[in-house]
Amino acid sequence: QESMTVSGTVTDGNGMPLPGVNVLIKGTTRGEQTDFDGNYSIQAEQGDVLVFSYLGMQTVEYPVTNVNTIDVVLEQDAAQLEEVVVTALGISREKRSLGYATEEVSGAEVNTAKEGNFINSLSGKVSGLDIKKSSTLGGSSNIIIRGYTSLTGNNQPLFVVDGVPISNQNTNTSDQTSGRGGYDYGNAAMDINPDDVASVNVLKGAAASALYGSRAANGVILITTKTGRKNEDIGVTISSGITFSQMDDDTFVEYQKEYGAGYGPFYGPNEDAYFNEWDVDGDGNDDLVVPFTEDASFGGRFDPSLMVFQWDAFYPESPNYLQATPWTAAENGPESVFRTGVTYNHSISLDGGTDQSTYRLGYTLFDQEGILPNSNIKRNTVDVKATHDFTDKLSAGVTATYTNTDGKGRYGTGYSGTNIFQSMRQWNQNNVDFEAQKDAYFTTGRNITWNYANAEAGNFSPIYTDNPYWQLYENYQTDVRDRLYGNFNLNYEFTDWFSATGRVSMDTYNDLREERRNVGSNGVSAYQRYDASYTELNYDLLLNFDYDLSEDLNLSGLLGATARRQTFREMRASTTGGLVIPGLYSLSNSQNLLVPPTENFEELHTNGYFASASFGYRNTFFLDATARVDESSSLPESDNTYFYPSVSTSIVFSELFNNDWMSFGKLRANYAEVGNYAPPLSVQNVYSNPTNFRTPLYSVNSTANNPDLKNETTKSWEVGLEMEFFNRRLGFDLAAYQSNSIDQLMPVTVTAATGYTRRWVNAGEVENKGIEASLHVSPVRTDDFEWRINANWFTNESEVLSLYGDNQNLQIASLQGGISVNATVGQPYGTIWGTNYTYLEDGSGPVINPDNGRFVVDGTPQPIGDINPDWKAGISNTLSYKAVSFSFLIDIQKGGDIFSLDTWYGYATGVTANTAGLNELGNPVRDPISEGGGLLLEGVNPDGSANTTRTQMGNYANAIGYGYAPNAYHTYDGSFVKLREATLSYSLPTTLAERLSLTNVTLSAVGRNLWIIDKNIPYSDPEAGLSSGNIQGIQSGAIPTAREYGFNVRLQF
Amino acid sequence: CSDDLSDVNVDTKSPTEVPADVLFSNATKGLVDQMVSTNVNRGIFKLVAQYWTETTYTDEANYNLVERNINGAQWTILYRDVLKDLDEAAMILSENPDASLSEAQIQNQLAMIEVLQVFTWHVLVDTFGDIPYTEALDLENGTPVYDDDAAIYADLVNRLDGAIAQLDAGSAGFTGGADYLYNGDAGQWSKFANSLKLRLALRYANVDDAKASQMATEAIEAGVFESHADNAAMQYEASAPNTNPIWTDLVQSGRADFVAANTIVDAMNERDDPRRDDYFAENLGEGVYEGGTYGATGNTQSNSTIYSERLEDPTLEGVLLDYTEVEFLIAEAAARGYVSEDAEAHYNEAVTSSIIYWGGTEAEADTYLAQPEVAYDEANWVERIGVQKWIALYNRGFEAWSTWRKLDVPELPNAAQSGLPVPLRFTYPASEATLNSDNWAAASSAIGGDEQQTPVFWDVN
Known part of the structure; x- marks a missing residue:
């Protein structure tokens, strides 16, 4: 037989060349791969058969005849396309066999338009995933899958990276999470580098996560990182991006510009004027002086012809020292403090492999500036991943990721002077020019405030509020986190149906957080440091089997211990x-003897034993069962072992019918239980150690532990339907589920009359029910052009069925403004309680007091809001034409209430635009009612007739501020429609790239959080909260949202 | 992996056993801190008694106890941080005392714990009325019943008598500085217990003359405070965090929330009171004292008289009960005919001792007492004792408020902004309605409504 050269081009169904296709002469080991343009060339003989194979494509065979050119088109393999997904414990399973819902997000979806906290880039992309991003730089993202199940415990899912469970701990202080001030240091899973992510799988229900055991009770986010390819060439990828962040005006205060400092006409010698009077310049005459102590803007109407002494007349370096200046609104209000933040993201990775080995090495630098001055977060990530097949049977792998995160100038949060938005939103004087404040700080280096404690007596220290630039440049925080996680694994294949895997994985990190308040600030100067270290080791042994019992019946499964x-x-x-x-920040620079540091040490050991078995019949009927036994050190010795099972089934009914339009159809159902253990140190009672007085002090701990605790349990079921039509141009996935979490482990609040205020118990039941739907459709698909829509929608309804004993209410948090977040029997988890409007018996209202036009407030705390959204949805559109691709994501939330402490105070201090302007008569609303001013509240008189009484808006004691409005007035529907993300990418034609010695060049323009298309809450982003965790539904000194847009270049060679 | 799992679930940073004295010390400090505090989140008795009023933010001066959960702080601190630690200390002494303690010393320590418990319980009753008592301090009973306030008082009197009988001046009490009030001196504790008994006796004045008379007589005979050296007082330290809590709020906070109220300043101006420069600063000019209108807005530290530097002293002692109060109590008992003492003499001694305590002289006191509106007036003893005791109890807001409730002197105006009268009790903390709802509801109806204007049992007119 004569040898000849056969060549050709391999393309996909769209005519795009396919590089890297294996071209093999059947029955031999001789083969080639297609090049970048899909071209191949191989020596063959007539009669040989060429096998063209490529992952995700149907393998085709062509006999070699006397023709020298064979062009091949590979079609996508419908069966393979969805075939394999990563499930619990990193086990790859055929998706069709799964009796539970998993949803996959590709790496490109999280690493194109990158976020500092990669969790945010899942928002709107997975049904059932309720993500609330933080507006603060490097802040924590709250992530809830299928509702809050635990009354007081952790409700965040487990994060697993390449088989390594990694900590997603949030160690923000309780003061921070409840809005009393502090910094949001984020949640630990944000260390995951989006550049390294190959795919993200979300295991939503208990059945999906059952093998992970207790800690996966809230679902699992499984992350698979990129792996090296078996390719003798070195694959090099370089990605470089720059992003600009700018404050979104829709999420900040709109200030009224008509009135300045004061609470009303309460000043001057007769306490009836808007200004104080004393002789400032020493000319013997009393001068008009701004009431500096008043952090409010219900003062005098601006009048450029009125000359008054303002804060900048009182420091010698001031251009206006001892000079009166016109009484006008600030030319540069608080918004002038924002800057454009610049973020750089550079990464390089090398990968490759041989027949026996693969490797990938990566480095990423993420360097983000905040929208406030002197704020920056820098993260370096180095990662290594390698596999090697020592023999046909023995293979090993190792992964390691090191991250170093350096933060400086994170924004303060909540009701605290460290959060400059507290005063900007709630306690501002609208006459204060913030550029002048900036000059004052930079000129003097001192804390020149607008809020002097007692200027007349020569006391120029701040009574409440520091100069914001002093705050940002002197009282900044810093933090460092070093983290290493990874695993070592060994696999041995005893036979083709039986193998064993051993794995050791580790996640360890150290945190150092330093917080400062310099001498000269409001409050006691201080330096505080927080040191923490976390280490987790997991040892897993898995025995896997996969055996065809007959041609039709397959049995697979595993036995394991962890x-x-x-x-x-x-x-x-x-x-x-x-x-x-x-300015010296060390513990030894303390005025007084140090109060001893608070120390905490917790250890947790758990052992788990599990088994699973899966039967498959004719690749059509599948049945899975799992069982797990856990032992936990945190439960009492006598009761520390518990068992829980799961069973799931799926029927690929499309196999049973043969029709053209239905590409795939599957029904699935499952039932699962997951047990959970107590947090460490909740069993044995100890004494607490208050700071020593003259002698040592100990006290009975305010929380009583409980030696009789047992595990808690979540029971759930789920059904689902998955269908694909028209060659998968259209498809949907529907799921319905219910979960009940019983015997909850929690520290319940008890009356202090017991001598304690909390007590650990097993009690209570929470139910969650929901529906999830996702849909994809390609309305247009031609050779060059595709329009693809992915949409998802979900709703979850929770109900607290019971609590501890006869208690009907469990307070999750008591918050400022007199509100609380609660779990109340018969209500959804997370109701906001506070004072309400009064309504008449027929439901009309709110009732207005006809004497003063104010709301008649029902002062009994009652449910006035629900933190849970009614539903959420995401719609993404991708339009691709040849090498250009444009996509955008609309993220929608309906419902989910928020109490705003910002408007609660801000309306009483007259800061915001709605406290001034004209009323419906066209008169200034702040004018006396006798002169046609005042505000007409919508409502009814006690007799049911419409309210006609206008209410005064001339001072702080108005009807809409915290003094006289019910909490309900400041509770807003958190609905929103957002343009979350938009990307435009262009890949250079391969020929052009090749001329640059590159295999791929992609240019992208990306944007995130670009536009809040619709929302109800004024002056802020409905997503702005305090921290991840169970305390949601409150804004306090809300941080404005940063719009981000930027450019990215990605080179591969 | 067969390591013993339960071994790792041990708190290696906190003790599971402690001696009684560290709990007793903590309870003492907790009690004195709470009685002294002027923090708007926990102790506003200086406002309630109208010694001070607030500047910009006037909710508390207007008797809004709810917004900042002030009633809840009083409840929680006294039950959880004071009574529970005392209870635990007594339990340790009874069940597992330190082997080095003699039986007599244990008995003394138990009696001292008992005296502080009685003190704390009576403060709780005086604050709220009916409260959980017989079923309180028991973790296993999460819904303790509320007991009748009069019944609690009756039991407290018995317990106090028991403690008085148990105290043995010949033996030691808590040693090593753990007793912040009397450094372990059982004789002093005996005087404190009797002085407390005298206070409780006079609480009964309008409801049970016989009991009041008997208790007062017994107490005085057994020996009450004889000078300020006997005071039940705790010395604070010069530096944070062990300063007087008042310093924390007035000085360390950098804020300017309080000014003197016109109520007391006017009363002292009318009487040309020699204590004005001890109580107040002369920030408006030498000899100028002008209080801010009680509860009004517009009061500032530049237009109103403020507190004196003495109140800003971090080491200022915190007082539970003092000699001046005892002298007023004896004067009142005498005026009521409960005891055969000279009412006028004790009244004069009360006023004089107060003036001297605050830095004045005998001569100032004599001049002061010589004024017709100050001099003891048998026909008008309620007004005289009421006003003078109120002035003398400056910085002792809780006792001033309680005395005022009983004597109804002086006239304290309604708060300017809210128009609310001075509370006659604190409403129950909001959490009681949810945590112990049935018992809370029953108690609310038993006392005549969970309102600020529902009087406690001894406040009958």
């Missing part, structure tokens, strides 16, 4: 009584 060893230690220390030397 041990987890976790330690967490933390220490918080602070100077006492202030700093001695200004």
Whole structure:
């Protein structure tokens, strides 16, 4: 037989060349791969058969005849396309066999338009995933799958990266999470580098996550990182991006510009004027002076002809020192403090492999500036991943990721002077020019405030509020986190149907957080440091089998054991009584003897034993069962072992009919239980150690532990339907589920009359029910052009069925403004309680007091809001034409209430635009009612007739501020429609790329959080909260949202 | 992996056993802190008694106890941080005392714990009326019943008598500085217990003359405070965090929330009171004292008289009960005919001792007492004792408020902004309605409504 050269081009169904297609002469090991343009060339003989294979494509065979050119078109393999997904414990399963819902997000969806916290880039992309991003730089993202199941415990899912369970701990202080001030240091899973992510799988229900055991009770986010390819060439990928962040005006205060400092006409010698009077310039005459102590804007109407002494007349370096200036609105209001933040993201990776090995090495630098001055987060990530087949039977792998995160100037949060938005939103003087404040700080280096404590007596220290630039440049925080996670694994294949895997995985990190308040600030100067270290080791042994019992019947499964060893230690220390030397931040620079640091050390050991079996009949009927036994060190010795099962089934009914239009159809159902253990140190009672007085002090702990605790349990069922039509141009996935979490482990609040305020118990039941739907459709698909829509929608309804004993209410948090977040029997988890409007018996209202035009407030705390959204949806559109692709994502939330402490106070201090302007008569609303001013509230008189009484808006004691409005007035529907993400990408034609010695060049323009198309809450982003965790539904000093847009270049060679 | 799992679930940073004295010390400090505090989140008795009023933010001066959960703080601190620690200390002494303690010393320590418990319980009753008592301090009973306030008082009197009988001046009490009030001196504790008994006796004045008379007589005979050296007082330290809590709020906070109220300043101006420069600063000019209108807005530290530097002293002692109060109590008992003492003499001694305590002289006191509107007036003893005791109890807001409720002197105006009268009790903390709802509801109806104007049992007119 004569040898000849056969060549040709391999393309996909759209005519795009396919590089890297294996071209093999059947029955031999001789083969080639197609090049970048899909071209191949191979020596063959007539009669040989060429096998063209490529992952995700149907394999085709062509006999070699006397023709030298064979062009091949590979069609997508419908069966393979969806075939394999990563499930619990990193086990790859055929998706068709699964009796539960999993949803996959590709790496490109999280690493094109990148977020500092990669969790945010899942928002709107997965049905059932309720993500609430933080507006603060490097802040935590709250992520809830299928509702809050635990009354007081952790409700965040488990994160697993390449088989390594990694900590998603949030160690923000309770003051921070409840809005009393502090910094949001984020949740630990944000260390995951989006550039390394190959895919994200979301395991939503208990059946999907059952093999992970207790800690997966809230679902699992499974992340698979990129792997090296078996390719002798070195694959190099370089990606470089720049992103600009700018404050979204829709999420900040619109200030009224008609009135300045004061609470009303309460000043001057007769306490009836808008200004104080004393002789400032020493000319013997009393001068008009701004009431500096008043952090409000219900003062005098601006009048450029009125000359008054303002804050900048009182420091010698001021251009206006001892000079009166016109009484006008600030030319540069608080919004002038924002800057354009610039973020750089550079990464390089090398990958490759041989027949036996693969490797990938990566480095990423993420360097983000915030929209406030002096704020920055820098993260370096180095990662390594390698596999090697030592023999046909023995293979091993190792992964390791090191991250170093350096933060500086994270924004303060909540009701605290460290959060400059607290005063900007709630306690501002609208006459204060913030550019002038900036000059004052930079000129003097001192804390020149607009809020002097007692200027007349020569006391120029701030009574409440520091100069914002002093705050940002002197009282900044810093933090460092070093983290290493990875695993080592060994696999041995005893036979083709039986193998064993051993794996050791580790996640360890150290945190150092330093917080400062310099001498000269409002409050006691201080330096505080927080040190924490976390280490988790998991040892897994898995025995896998996969056996065809007959031609039709397959049995696969595993037996496994796992041990987890976790330690967490933390220490918080602070100077006492202030700093001695200004600007020196060390514990030894303490005015007084140090109060001892608070120390905490917790250890948790758990052992798990599990088994699973899967039967498959004719690749059509599938049945899965799992069982797991857990032992936990955190439960009492006598009761520390518990068992839970799951069973799931799926029927690929499309196999049973043969028709053209239905490409795939599957019904699935499952039932699962997951047990959960107590947090460490909740069993044995200990004494607490208050700071020593003259002698040592100990006290009975305010929380009583409980030696009789047992595990809690979540029971759930789920049904689903998955269908694909018209060659998968249209498809949907529907799921319905219910879960009940019983015997909840929690520290319930008890009356202090017991001598305690909390007590650990097993009690209560929470039910969650929901429906999830996702849909994809390609309305247009031609050779060059495709328009693809992915949409998802979900709703979850929760109900608290019972609590501890006869209690009908469990307070999750008591918050400022007199509101609380609660779990109340018969209500959804997370109701906001507060004072309400009064309604008449026929439901009309709110009732207005005809004497003063104010709301008649029902002062009994009652449910006035629900933190849970009614539903959420995401719609993404992708339009691709040849090498250009444009996509955008609309993210929608309906419902989900928020109480705003910002408007609660801000309306009483007259800061916001709605507290001034004209009323319906066309008169200034702040004018006396006798002169046609005042506000007409919508409502009814006690007799049911429409309210006609206008209410005064001339001072702080108005009807809409915290003094006289019910909490309900400041509780807003958190609905929104957002243009979350838009990307435009262009890949250079391969020929052009090749001329540059590159295999691929992609240019992208990306944008995130570009536009809030619709929302109800004024002056802020409905997503702005305090921290991840169970305390949601409150805004306090809300941080404005940053719009982000940028450019990215990606080179592969 | 067969390591013993339960071994790792141990708190290696906190003790599971402690001696009684560290709990007793903590309870003492907790009690004194709470009685002294002027923090708007936990102790507003200086406002309630109208010694001070607030500047910009006037909710608390207007008797809004709910917004900042002030009633809840009083409840929680006294039950959880004071009574529970005392209870635990007594339990340790009874069940597992330190082997080095003699039986007599244990008995003394138990009696001292008992005296502080009685003190704390009576403060709780005086604040709220009916409260959980017989079923309180029991974790296993999450819904303790509320007991009748008069019944609690009756039991407290018995317990106090028991403690008085148990105290043995010949033996030691808590040693090593753990007793912040009397450094373990059982004799002093005996005087404190009797002085407390005298206070409780006079609480009964309008409801049970016989009981009041008997208790007062017994107490005085057994020996009450004889000078300020006997005071039940705790010395604070010069530096944070062990300063007087008042310093924390007035000085360390950097805020300017309080000014003197016109109510007391006017009363002292009318009487040319020599204590004005001790109580107040002369920030408006030498000899100028002008209080801010009680509860009104517009009061500032530049237009109103403020507190004196003495109140800003971090080491200022915190007082539970003092000699001046005892002298007023004896004067009142005498005026009521409960005891055969000279009412006028004790009244004069009360006023004089107060003036001297605050830095004045005997001569100032004599001049002061010589004024017709100050001099003891038998026909008008309620007004005289009421006004003078109120002035003397400056910085002792809780006792001033309680005395005012009983004597109804002086006239305290309604708060300017809210128009609310001075509370006659604190409403129950909001959490009681949800945590112990049935018992809370029953108690609310038993006392005549969970309102600020529902009087406690001894406040009958």
